[in-house]
Structure formats: structure tokens, C-alpha cells
Amino acid sequence: MTGFYHETAFYGTDDDFLTIAVPFVEGGLRAGQPTLIACAEKNTALLRGALGHEDAVIYLPGADHYSRPADAIASYRDIFGGHALAGATQIRTVGDVPHPGWGVPWDWWGRYENAVNQAFAEFPLWGLCPYDTRITPPEVLADVARTHEYIATVSGEHLPSPEFGNGLPLSTPVPDVLELGSPRVTLVDATPAAVREAVSAAITGIRLTEDSAHDVVYAASEIVTNGLSHGVGPVRFRLWSDDSRVLVTVTDQGAGPADPLAGLMPTTATRSAGLGLWILHRTCDYVSMGREEDGFTVRVSIGGSGHT
Template identity: 70%
Template sequence: MTGFQHEAAFYGSDDDFLAYVVPFVEGGLRAGEPTLVACTAQNTALLRGALSRTDAVMYLPGSDQYARPADAITQYRDLFHEHTAAGTRQMRVVGQVPHPGTGSPWDWWARYEAAANRAFAEFPAWALCPYDIRTTPADVLTDVVRTHPHIASTVGTHDANPAFHEGVLSTTPTPDLLEQGPALIELVDPTAGAVRAAVNAAISTTRLTEDSAHDVIYAASEIVTNGLTHGVAPVRFRLWADETRVVVSVTDRGSGPSDPLAGLMPTTETRSAGLGLWVLHRTCDYVSMARDDEGFTIRVSVGGTA
């Protein structure tokens, strides 16, 4: 196998999970391939109990521990670089991805699944992504099928997926309760400096930590700059807040970036969202990017629980 093979598996019981994953992992171990497992704590325990040997498996934080998609991509790329630099010709990964069934917003993880095909394309890695059909919402399962070029089966076949769709997915961001109330700040075509000043004043009465306050101000400035530079006027900035959490959004009349990697990997490409959007994805608690009748909206949440 050359390059990255991205494969989904759908299971409906613990036995089904093991039927998919145990042969995959043990096949890698028999071949002497570096084998990485990033599953929920429950499934990791199941797998440890079922494998004939676990000493050669590298267990990573799973879908109940990863906070951000950009962090996951960075960690995987670092590990893949390390192994290929050491001469590895093939790696295997079992990676469970967070979704609403595990308590996580799906839209940025859907972008992760779409982006993985390019983010890891240079590496000789075979990735199996198991999804539990008992807890995974139907719309998530639809996105999973669209983002995986291959589908696994318990009988050992690994079929090309005719429903695979390259590119950006159109997903619906997770609604935020703060947005149900009136915005504390609403500005049209503001400068980045005006936004920083307004946000600094608005969050002065919150209980955000110093780091979180810095993240909010940076995020607000960055997404306004992004809208003014790459979007289509008018650029509308809004902020909502309670004592522990702040949500900021920017909407412009453009269509937003066409690259599924935007924000999930660093870039110096000036025609894209650039390095700043990647920083947001690694520091903020939630970042959504969506298109609707109003245009393209970037929304960022910092602090508390979304």
C-alpha cells in the first residue's frame, strides 16, 4: 500500500467492534507495522482484553479526550513523520472521532474527516475509523460515508466507497445558547483595532481567565481581519457573553474558503485563511465555519461549556 488509506467501519455491538478492529490491529503487529490506537476509554479496554499482545501497540488519547481537530492532525502528522523518517514503510491507525453521540460538536470534526484525506496523503498509513451506530446520529453517519474513500466489513473486505465525496462538507454548526439572546456588540465593517477595543471592554466584567480573555480578543481580531481581507462586504461582527463564556462571530457575503484544510493545518498561502485561522483552531474551545443565505460565518467560543 502506498499513501494514505482512509476507511470507515460501522458496528452495532462490542463484539462487532472487536470483529473489525482485532484483525486489523493484529495484522499490523504480525507485519511489524507501527500500530496506533486512539479509541474511547471503553473501547480501548475492550481491545486490550481481546488482543493476543498489546505491548507493541501505541495507545493515544481517544475520541473522549481529544479537544480539537487541529490538535489531532498535528499529533498524527508528527507521529507519521517520526516513523517514516525511521524507515517505516507502512503504519496502521485505529481512530475514533468525536461526534454528538460522544458529547462533541460534529461540524469541525466532519471537516477533520474530510481534511484527513489530504492532511495525511503523503504518509503510508492505513486508518480505520470505527463508528458505533447505536450512538452516532444519522446525519453524522451520512457525513462519514461521504468522507471515507473505503468502507470496511467484518468479513475482511475493504471496499472502495462509491459515495465518497472529495472537498468541503456542508455541515450545520452546533447551535449556541448564548446566541438566543441579543448580541452585546454588533458592528458593521469595523477595523480590527475597533473590534479589539470593543471586545476588551465587553469582557472586562466576565470571569474569564487571562489566557481565555487573550484568546477571545485575538480570535475576534483575526476573524474580522479575515472577513475584511478575504470576504465580501458588508462584514458583520457580533459578540455574546455570560460570566464564564464568550461567543464571537463574523459574517460576510462571500462563500468562505474552499479548502477543507482551512484552519486545520497551518498555511502561508495568502489566498486562504492563513495561519491565524489555524491558531484559532488550536486555542479556542469551538470554531465553526458555515455558509447559509446570509453568506459565510466564522464563529468562535471560548470559556465554559458550549
């Protein structure tokens, strides 16, 4: 096999999860393929119990171990690349992906599921991403069907997903709870320097680490720069905060980046929004990007407990 075979599975019981995942893992082991499990704690425990002491299985931190999808992509690319360089002609992995059923916002993890179709395409990888229908919201399941080319079933079939690639982009980003209040700062078509000055003044007194305060100022300046350089005016900047968290949004009237990898893959491109977006995705506690009623919005949260 060459390239990335991206498959999902929908299950409603623990037994159904094992019925799908265990043969997948055992098939990889029988073939002598590197077989990796990158699930959350519950599914990892289920697989350990079903597989017994199988030393050939490689257990990795699940995607929930990474607070940022860009970190997960970078780490998994290193792991898959290492196996490929060692001569693996097929790699198998079972991995859970965070979503609102776990109390985690979906926006950037939905983008992750879309982006890995390209980010992992160079590896001989068969990836199975199972979703528990008992806790996964319907809109997430719809996005999953659109981002996975194949669906594994309890009966052992591996079927093409009829929804694959249909209806992208993904679900509309969800506003932050801080947006229920009035913004502390609103600027329209302001220069990056003016935004930096306004943000520096606004976050004085908020309980942020020195690094987080720097990240807020950088993020605000970078997103506004991107909006002015690559978007369509007017470009509106807004900032909200509580005593320990800052939220900034930048909205313009453009379409936003066409590349699903924007912000999620390392890049050295300095003439596009790519490098700045990648830095944001590695430093901010939450980033969402997408079309909303009033335009294309980039939303970042820093500090506190993250996006709510």
C-alpha cells in the first residue's frame, strides 16, 4: 500500500469498538507491520484487555495528549516517517480524535481530520479513527464522514464513504462564551502597530504569564496583518477578556486560506499567511478559522482554561 488510507468507524457499544479495532490490529501484527494504538485512556484500556500482553503493539499518546492539533500532526509525522525510513511498507494506527463529547471544541480538530489527508499522504499508512456515537454530536459525525474516504463496519467491511469530500468546509466555528459580553477593544482597519499598542494596554492586570502576554500581542498583530494583506476589507479586530484569559477575533470579507493545511503544518513561507498561522497554532490555547455570518473570522484564545 502507498499513501494514506484514511478510515473511520462508528460504534455504539464497547463490544462494537473491539469488534472493529481488534481484527484491524491483529491483521497488522500478523503481517509484521508496525501497529500503533493512539487512543484515549478508555479505548486503550479496552484494547489492552482484548489483546493481552502483545509486545509487538506500539502504544502512543492519543491525540487528546496534545492540546493543539498542530503538535499532534508534527509528532505523528515524525513517528510515521521513522517507520517508513526503517523500511516499513505498511503502517497501521488506531487513534481517537478529541471532540465536544469529550468537552473539547471541534473546530480545529475537524480541520485536523481534513488536513491529515494531505499531511500523512506521503506515508504508507492505514489509519483507523473510530467515533463513539453515544457521545459524538451529529454535526461532528457529519464532518467525520466528509473527511474520511473509507468507513469500517462491525461486519468487517471497508466501504467508501459516500460523503467524502462533500460539503467542505467543515462546520461553522462556535463563538466563545466571552463573546456574550461587550468587547474591551474594537478596531477597524487599524495598523498592526496600533493593534499591538491597544492589546498591550488592554491586557494589563490580567493574570497571564509573561509568555502568554507576549503570545496575545503577537497573535493579534499577526492575524490583523494577515487580514490586511490577504483578506478583503474592512478588517475588524475585537478583544474580550476575563481575569485570566484573552480572546481576540479578526474578521474580514475574504474567503480565508484555501489550503486545509494552513496553520497545521510547519512552513517557511513568509509571503503568505502560512508561517504566522503555524506559529499561532503552536502557541495559542485555541484557534478557529472559518466563515461566519459577518465574514471570515480567525479566533484565538490564550490563558485560563482555553475555549469554552
